[in-house]
Amino acid sequence: MPEATLTRAPAGAAPRRRGSRHGSNAWAHVLLATGGVVMVFPFVWQLLTSLSTNAQVMSVPPVFWPGELQWGNYAEVFSKLPFLQEFWVSVSITVVRTVGQLVLCSMAGYAFARMRFPLRGVLLALVLSILMVPSQVYLIPQYQIVNGLGWLNTVAGIAAPGVFSAFGTFLMMQFFKGVPDSLEEAARLDGANPFQVFWRVMLPLAGPSLGALTIITVLWSWNDLLWPLIVSTRAESMPLAAGIATFAGRTTTDYTVMMAASVLAMAPILLLFIVLQRRVIDGLAHSGLK
Amino acid sequence: MTSVDRSPRAGAGVASPARGSTPRPAGRAGGADRRPRRSHDGWWPVLFVLPTMFGVVLFYLWPIVQTGYFSFTEWGAFGGQTWVGAENYVRLASDPDLGTAVVNTLVYTAIVLLGIPVAMVVASLLNRPGMRFTAFYRVLYFMPYVAMPTAVAMVWRLIFNGDFGVLNWLLGLVGIDGPAWTSTPGFALVAVSVVGLWTSLGFAIIILSAGLRNIPPELYEAAALDGATAWRQFRSVTVPLLTPSVFFVTVITVINGFQLFDLLYALMGQANPAIQQTQSLVYLFYNEAFLRNDKGFAAAIAMVILLIVGAVTLLQFRMQRRWVTYA
Numbered sequence: 001m002p003e004a005t006l007t008r009a010p011a012g013a014a015p016r017r018r019g020s021r022h023g024s025n026a027w028a029h030v031l032l033a034t035g036g037v038v039m040v041f042p043f044v045w046q047l048l049t050s051l052s053t054n055a056q057v058m059s060v061p062p063v064f065w066p067g068e069l070q071w072g073n074y075a076e077v078f079s080k081l082p083f084l085q086e087f088w089v090s091v092s093i094t095v096v097r098t099v100g101q102l103v104l105c106s107m108a109g110y111a112f113a114r115m116r117f118p119l120r121g122v123l124l125a126l127v128l129s130i131l132m133v134p135s136q137v138y139l140i141p142q143y144q145i146v147n148g149l150g151w152l153n154t155v156a157g158i159a160a161p162g163v164f165s166a167f168g169t170f171l172m173m174q175f176f177k178g179v180p181d182s183l184e185e186a187a188r189l190d191g192a193n194p195f196q197v198f199w200r201v202m203l204p205l206a207g208p209s210l211g212a213l214t215i216i217t218v219l220w221s222w223n224d225l226l227w228p229l230i231v232s233t234r235a236e237s238m239p240l241a242a243g244i245a246t247f248a249g250r251t252t253t254d255y256t257v258m259m260a261a262s263v264l265a266m267a268p269i270l271l272l273f274i275v276l277q278r279r280v281i282d283g284l285a286h287s288g289l290k
Numbered sequence: 291m292t293s294v295d296r297s298p299r300a301g302a303g304v305a306s307p308a309r310g311s312t313p314r315p316a317g318r319a320g321g322a323d324r325r326p327r328r329s330h331d332g333w334w335p336v337l338f339v340l341p342t343m344f345g346v347v348l349f350y351l352w353p354i355v356q357t358g359y360f361s362f363t364e365w366g367a368f369g370g371q372t373w374v375g376a377e378n379y380v381r382l383a384s385d386p387d388l389g390t391a392v393v394n395t396l397v398y399t400a401i402v403l404l405g406i407p408v409a410m411v412v413a414s415l416l417n418r419p420g421m422r423f424t425a426f427y428r429v430l431y432f433m434p435y436v437a438m439p440t441a442v443a444m445v446w447r448l449i450f451n452g453d454f455g456v457l458n459w460l461l462g463l464v465g466i467d468g469p470a471w472t473s474t475p476g477f478a479l480v481a482v483s484v485v486g487l488w489t490s491l492g493f494a495i496i497i498l499s500a501g502l503r504n505i506p507p508e509l510y511e512a513a514a515l516d517g518a519t520a521w522r523q524f525r526s527v528t529v530p531l532l533t534p535s536v537f538f539v540t541v542i543t544v545i546n547g548f549q550l551f552d553l554l555y556a557l558m559g560q561a562n563p564a565i566q567q568t569q570s571l572v573y574l575f576y577n578e579a580f581l582r583n584d585k586g587f588a589a590a591i592a593m594v595i596l597l598i599v600g601a602v603t604l605l606q607f608r609m610q611r612r613w614v615t616y617a
Contacts, residue, residue: 028415029423035412036430039488043433045456046445058454104342111338115331123343130350134549134599136575136592140360140585141353164345194334223438225552226572230580245440245556248447255448262441273436277429280436285496 043270050074050259057255073260080257082236083264086243090265093159093228093239094221100163101217102210109172110198114184124173130166139230146231153237158228162221168213175209176202212283215276219284222269240265360589371586378590388591390567391574392598394479398570399547401483402490406539409494410532416495417502428499432492439489443556447472450481450557472558475567482554482568489553490546494539501535502528530615537614541606548599551576571595 049057050073052066077083111117112124142161151157179202187201203210228242235243244265248258273280361378363371382388412431416424434442449456452470461468471481505528513523551572558565560581569577575595579588 025418025421028418028421032412032415032427036427039430039434039491042442042445042449042488043437045449046442049445049448057448060454061459062454062456104345107338108342111335115335115338117331117335117339120335123339126351127342127346130346130354132600132603133350133354134572134592134595136572137357137596138350138353139575140579140589140592141356142349143580145348145353161345161349164342164349166346166350169342194331195337198338219436223440223552225440225555226576229555230576241438241440241552244438244444248440248444248556249559249561258444259448262438262444266438266441269436269438270433273433274429277425277432281428281432281496284435284493285500 046259046263050256050263052256054253054256070256073256074264076257077261077264080251080254081243081247081261083240083243083261085236086238086240087265089155089158089232089237090222090239090241092155093162094218096155096159097162097221098214098217100159101165101168101213104163105165105168105213106172106203106206106210107198108169109174110176110202112169113173113176114179114202115194127166127169131170135226139227142227143230151231153232153234155237157231158239161227162217162224165217168217171213172206172209175206179205208283211279212286215280215283218272219269357589357592360586361593363586363589365583365585374586378587381587382590382594387566387569387574388594391569391571394568395548395550395570397479398483398486398550399544401480402486402547403540403543405487405491406494406498406536406543409491409498409539410536412491412495413498413502414528416499428492428496431495434489435492437489439552440556442489443485443553446481446485446557473562473564475564478558478562478564478568482550482557485553485557486547486550490543494543497539498532498535501532505531533614534616537606537610541603544602544606545599548572548595548602571598 048064048066051069051071052063053070056063056066108127112120112127138161146152146157146160149157151160183201183205184197187197192200222239223241224239225241225245228239229245232238232242235246238246244258244261247261251258360371362373362375364374364377365371412427415421416427450471452458452468452473455468455471457471458468469477471477509527509531510523513527518526549572550570554568554570554573555576558568562568565573571591572595575588575591578584578591
């Protein structure tokens with residue numbers, strides 16, 4: 001884990017400030033670990049209760065270790081709520097939105113950053129103005145459009161508005177603005193048309209930005225609740241976020257199954273995060289928004 | 291854990307093209323407007339921009355105009371809108387729920403903002419010289435931020451349960467008889483806010499960490515040469531140079547705070563007797579628009595949310611001159 005030293009002070013800099021107090025990081029570890037336990041406790045508790053009996057969940061004082069692990073709770077998830085259908089909806093809307101945004105936002109971002117056309121400034125201002133508007137302001141008309149198309153309770157209906165993103169366009173535009181002109185000019189001199197320049201020269205450079213946009217879109221799409229709740233009324237056509245909330249609204253006492261379902265719903269994203277931790281954290285930090 | 295190529299400047303990671311192969315020119319590439327280039331790109335820009343413009347106009351821009359119009363209409367039971375002038379706004383002004391929702395949203399936002407000083411402490415600890423396991427700690431603190439809010443709300447419901455929750459058991463150990471957190475007005479808002487703080491802490495830590503790493507070590511060395519104590523260095527170097535990051539985190543936290551919905555909905559549930567006293571602005575909107583189907587009234591609520599968020603953000607940018615130091 002070399003980062004602690006590498007990210008700061010260039011090698012060979014004067015001895016670090018406080019460097020003489022060696023080993024004084026012990027109390028920092030104590031504080032960070034204590035805080036870390038608080039941060040992680042809900043996840044651990046969720047995992048433990050998902051493997052307990054309902055009686056154990058409701059006992060006072062609490063049972064911290066369930067003893068015999070109740071894996072059956074996980075089997076019940078599939079019979080008590082349409083988990084597989086909901087999982088499939090979540091995956092579908094996430095894929096549709098992410099692929100859509102990667103294609104559309106990078107193209108529009110590229111054009112806004114590096115092409116000249118009439119009304120460029122006006123169109124850009126229009127797109128960016130959306131960034132300042134809270135989603136409630138367009139939800140009712142969006143619902144009407146989706147309803148009018150007969151898309152309620154469909155993947156298309158849940159995914160559609162989120163295929164387009166002002167934020168994604170802005171993110172990609174910022175990236176393309178920073179690419180030196182020379183690369184583009186060289187390709188043009190070789191006779192490439194604008195699409196070829198974009199596709200063969202510019203996009204391959206955009207890896208980190210496309211990665212950040214992917215992370216943001218996947219996270220938001222998987223976790224979003226309000227819009228899916230509005231356009232899907234049947235449990236089997238909801239994504240997991242809405243499905244879990246609806247299930248919890250119906251049954252108030254089936255705690256263990258509720259926990260097992262939540263664990264399963266979160267697991268794909270949390271595993272992805274743990275595997276790609278640095279990229280996820282940097283991607284989110286640098287783009288500044290979920 | 292390959293951190294070697296990590297750019298020391300936050301914000302550069304996304305924007306810097308092909309790290310390593312092309313060193314970034316000092317003044318960026320000059321922007322789109324200043325380069326001498328062919329006078330037009332023919333029809334290509336249309337191909338590139340049209341799909342996005344289509345979606346943006348259809349799903350975002352036109353809806354904004356429509357909502358503005360809807361806020362002056364009343365919706366019939368079988369569709370169709372009648373122009374009612376400012377009636378919805380008049381009704382809203384005297385609706386006690388609006389006041390409750392505004393206050394709740396502000397309280398929630400304020401409590402979540404308390405996470406920023408905590409995040410500052412955590413970030414400084416993570417950035418101590420020679421600190422190890424920082425990647426591990428970052429994962430721990432960041433996990434709540436990426437986890438699905440509805441799913442984590444389920445376990446918080448149990449933790450906050452009045453009869454058998456872990457929290458009340460812990461409070462019981464020190465002789466406090468805890469309430470039924472999620473169904474008692476007042477306490478429910480605190481519960482939701484605590485979860486909100488827990489969720490957003492990681493984000494603040496990451497941004498503030500990046501801010502801390504941006505502070506040139508020479509400044510500390512110079513301060514030390516001048517005989518500044520560790521506390522004095524913190525106060526005169528760290529704090530002022532961190533204010534831009536703090537400002538950024540504050541703005542984002544406030545904007546997100548005003549969007550409180552998921553946690554509230556999932557933690558309390560629609561059938562909760564305390565929901566009316568605990569509702570946020572977005573919940574009020576959702577309830578009027580899609581549960582009570584009073585879409586004209588809801589559109590007025592949406593416009594009020596737009597105004598409040600706009601005003602608060604503007605205010606923050608106005609105030610930044612007073613306390614944010616740009617080096």
